[in-house]
Amino acid sequence: MVQHISIGSNFAGINPKNKKHTQIFTEVVQEMSSSTEVEQKDDHFEELFQRLQPKKPVAGGLVANYQGVWFYAELLQATLTFQKHFKAIDSDIILATMAKSGTTWLKALTFSIVNRNNHSVDKSPLLFSNPHYLVPFLELYLYKDGNIPDIDSMPCPRILAAHLPYQFLPSSILDCSNCRIIYLCRNPLDVFTSVLQFFLQNGHISSPSMSIDVPFEEFCQGIHAYGPFWDHCLGYWDASLKNPQKVLFLKYEDLKKDINSSVKKMADFLGYPFSAEEEEAGLVEEIATLCSFENLKNLNCNKEGEIQTVFRAKHNSFFRKGEVGDWVNLVPPSMANRLEKLMQEKFGESGLTLDIHGNSVG
Numbered sequence: 001m002v003q004h005i006s007i008g009s010n011f012a013g014i015n016p017k018n019k020k021h022t023q024i025f026t027e028v029v030q031e032m033s034s035s036t037e038v039e040q041k042d043d044h045f046e047e048l049f050q051r052l053q054p055k056k057p058v059a060g061g062l063v064a065n066y067q068g069v070w071f072y073a074e075l076l077q078a079t080l081t082f083q084k085h086f087k088a089i090d091s092d093i094i095l096a097t098m099a100k101s102g103t104t105w106l107k108a109l110t111f112s113i114v115n116r117n118n119h120s121v122d123k124s125p126l127l128f129s130n131p132h133y134l135v136p137f138l139e140l141y142l143y144k145d146g147n148i149p150d151i152d153s154m155p156c157p158r159i160l161a162a163h164l165p166y167q168f169l170p171s172s173i174l175d176c177s178n179c180r181i182i183y184l185c186r187n188p189l190d191v192f193t194s195v196l197q198f199f200l201q202n203g204h205i206s207s208p209s210m211s212i213d214v215p216f217e218e219f220c221q222g223i224h225a226y227g228p229f230w231d232h233c234l235g236y237w238d239a240s241l242k243n244p245q246k247v248l249f250l251k252y253e254d255l256k257k258d259i260n261s262s263v264k265k266m267a268d269f270l271g272y273p274f275s276a277e278e279e280e281a282g283l284v285e286e287i288a289t290l291c292s293f294e295n296l297k298n299l300n301c302n303k304e305g306e307i308q309t310v311f312r313a314k315h316n317s318f319f320r321k322g323e324v325g326d327w328v329n330l331v332p333p334s335m336a337n338r339l340e341k342l343m344q345e346k347f348g349e350s351g352l353t354l355d356i357h358g359n360s361v362g
C-alpha cells in the first residue's frame, strides 16, 4: 500500500499562539510517521533477528547484537528502513545522542537557534509542543513500523534526531552531504540512572525496589539498546576529530556549566552565528532560559500527554531531574569506580575523557 501525504505546512508560517496552528506541529510529524509509504514487512526480518540470538536484559525487551550494536527488534527494523531510504541534503542538521544524554534539551536548543528569525522567543512553538515533535527521531519515530516518511516536504533546514551510532547513519549523511551533526554525550552513570528511571516511569520495568546489580552488569557489558556506550561516544568523537566542520561533539556537563557559551558554539557550528546586536539584546540568554529544564518541565505540553515512538513514553518522563551527578542516589561508589576504570580502559588513547563524578574534562 502506498499512501502519500504532502506536508505543506511551513513551520515558519505557524503562529504558536493559535491553538489550531500549534496542533499542526504535532499532527504534521505524527502524519509523517504514520501515513506515508509503508514498506512491506520483510518475512526474513524475524528470521534474521532470531539468528542473532537475542537476549532479554532485565530492563526493556529482547535485544540482539547486530554488527556490534545492541538493538530491540523494532529498532533494528526501523534502522534498516531508515538506512535504505533516507537521502540527506546539505542543509540537514542531525542531532545524535545515546538515549538519556540530554536529547530533548539539544532538540529544544537547536530548534530555537535555527528558527530564531521565524519566531520570537515568547512565541516559540516550544511553548506549545514537546520538543520531540518539533525535531522528530528518525529510526525511533519517522521510520518505525516500515514507514517511509515524505520528509522531502519538511521545511529546510530539516532538524532530525537519531540515537544511532555514527557508523549506522546512512551513507548519504556520512559521505555525500555537507549536513551537520551535533553529538551530545553525558557521563555514563547519569545515563544509566536516567534510563532506569525512565523505564520505571513509563512502566517498562515494574519494581522500583529492583536491584541494580544485573542491569549495571549488562551496562558494563554494553548490553543495552544502542550499546555499548563507549563505542557510541568514540564513533562520534573520532568523527569530530577527523571532520570538525561536520561533527560537533558536546558534553551535557559542559552545557550545564555554561549554557550561553554552548548556545553560541552551536550557532557558530551550524552557520547561524549570533550577531553583535542579537548578543547585546540578550537573545542567547533568552534561548537558554526558554530551553532550560525548569522552563520546559513546567509547560503544559510537557506535563501532559504521551508520545508513541517505537515505545510509548509520557511527555513528563523526558524531564526528571536534569542534574549532573544524580547517579549517587542509585549507584554505590564501588560500582561507580568500576565503570570509571572501564571507561578509561575503553577510551584509551583516544583523547576522550568523561569525568563520571560529574565534572567535565577533556
Ligand SMILES: Nc1ncnc2c1ncn2[C@@H]1O[C@H](COP(=O)(O)OS(=O)(=O)O)[C@@H](OP(=O)(O)O)[C@H]1O
Pocket (backbone or CB within 6 Å): 097, 098, 099, 100, 101, 102, 103, 104, 105, 190, 193, 194, 195, 197, 291, 292, 293, 294, 296, 318, 319, 320, 321, 322, 323, 326
Ligand atoms: N532542558 C533540559 N536541561 C537539562 N536536562 C534536561 C533537559 N530536558 C531534559 N533533561 C534531562 O535529560 C534526560 C533525558 O534524556 P534525553 O532527553 O536524552 O531522553 S531521550 O533519549 O530523548 O529519551 C533526563 O535526565 P534525568 O533527569 O537525569 O533523568 C532529563 O531530565
